[in-house]
Amino acid sequence: MKHLPHFLLTATSLLLLAAPAQASRLESWRFDSTNNQLEFTTDEDVQPKAQLISDPTRLVIDLPGVILGRPASTQSYGGAIRSVRLGQFDRSSARLVVELAPGYTIDPNQVRFRGITARQWTVQLPTPQLVSTGVATPPIGRLPGSTNQTGSTQIPGSTQIQSVRVTQDGIFVRTNGGSPKLDVRRSSDRGQITVDVEGATIALAATRDLLVNRLGVNRITLNQQQASPPVARITLSVDRSSPDWQASVSSAGGLVLLPSGPVAAGGVSRPSANLPAAARPGTLATIESVALENNDTQLIVRANQPLRYTTGWDRTTGAYRVTINAAQLAKNVKGPQLQASSPVLQLRLRQETANTAVILITPASGVQINDLNQPSQQTLALQLQRNRPSVAPLPNPSTASIPVPTPPRTNPLPPRTSPPNPVIPRATNGRPVIVIDPGHGGPDPGAIGVGGLQEKGVVLDISQKVATILEQQGIQVVMTRSDDRDLDLEPRVQLAQRVDATAFVSIHANAISLSRPDVNGLETYYYQSGLDLARSIHQSVLEGTGVPDRGVRSSRFYVLRRTSMPSVLVEVGFVTGRNDAARLADPNFRNQMAGAIARGILRYLGRSS
Structure with a gap:
């Protein structure tokens, strides 16, 4: 697991550490259109930086040290304030942008920041003014007229x-x-x-x-x-x-x-004689192609006969499931080739029974699956919607700095002195659901240690072995990734929430400077309800492997505090440690580690181990 914010260069090697998973996050934001007030809250202390930029006029608020952790978004308005945008400005700063409509500006000296705490801020904007006349215009939502049930007002007669x-x-x-x-x-x-x-x-x-x-x-x-x-x-x-x-x-x-004219089911005006005929009784529809079309905004399924289908999220895999009845997959149908920029992370075609075909779709980070509809009897169209792109760096033709006061520091919560109330594990159809989360993946190797040992490969191997052992004991296991792919923190959390997991176990490997090979050992982290699970796994690993004990600790790692079920993060050892690196590079030790983690989970669930 990475803990340091930059690269560490030694005389013999380079230790690569990615952006820390414990970075500050923007927890919430809202724009109060009635009062022209922006509010935002972070999970750690932050000192905003603000400036007014012209052409077009916009108030830019940078949040140093804040990682957005979700796709960029834009809320558009009608009136003097055109939009409020949120995005990741660079690797270490989030950015809020309040953009005014053409011809309007605000007095930067009247922008008022207030730090209720170092984590909770309000920004009071003055009434926008027309540049040409200097006449004040009412803020959005405060135009003359009566208020309707949506909470906004409108001009009489509009x-x-x-x-x-x-x-x-x-x-x-x-x-x-x-x-x-x-x-x-x-x-x-x-x-x-x-x-x-x-x-x-x-x-x-x-x-x-x-x-x-x-x-x-x-x-x-x-x-x-x-x-x-x-x-x-x-x-x-x-x-x-x-x-x-x-x-x-x-x-x-x-x-x-x-x-103004007839429209066929597929959307094209054509004679009714060309509409697809009904399926012949006793025959199966053959699914001939599954492809991404319309600039990758739709997944299109085509068959030779009319299709009947049901949809829903699959609890076992965490994927979106399309079940097509009275259908079979064509022998040569493979589905689309998925590129790095594809809105689909994984797509699986499965002939579940002789008469039932299944398509499992795992969306990529920042992609929302919308409705599945049927433009024609023989075609299904699944709508895939990407969130808006991140806010790009803004030009600086003319700026006015806006002072931001230093807020009172947030007092950290005292450490928990007693364990939380016991949590009864949830189960689905009598079987617990455990999400196993191998850290990092794809272009993110995690920590790189002695001899080039990469965290992502070590933890994937251990995680796969843990999953196999649990499944052999009748436990349902969902893995956030089962191969070497890139996966952000938020999709891992969403997967655990979507399958209503009994517990979430994230597996990582630790790191420190390569100049400290003496640092070795096991660390296990929890947040709130995960203490009992953390203790069970930690003790089992100590018993099963004999690694040094570096303790069970409370932490606010993103994947722990954002999941609602008992969640833990296991640091299986230091890839930079002389002893740990040798052990983690050994397949036999990784088998031992996996067996010990699995036994700890089984004990927590009340299963014999």
């Missing part, structure tokens, strides 16, 4: 778009307020249809990006095209061969969007 819903025949846009003027246009390449809603704003709670793949529409996006006077834009990404669309105001309170 329209607010609250939601978009795809119906069997078209698209319904729920609104409140006045009857807007609509302007419908189609792009010259026929790939987009835009509906400009004049005098309209978009509610903060409205979903602004929908994957559809129905009625010839692939995606629907909402954008505040213009702030004053307000114009909201609804954009339909459509098949080029699909018919045009019409828009009208509904008497039921909303907008109705309908295709």
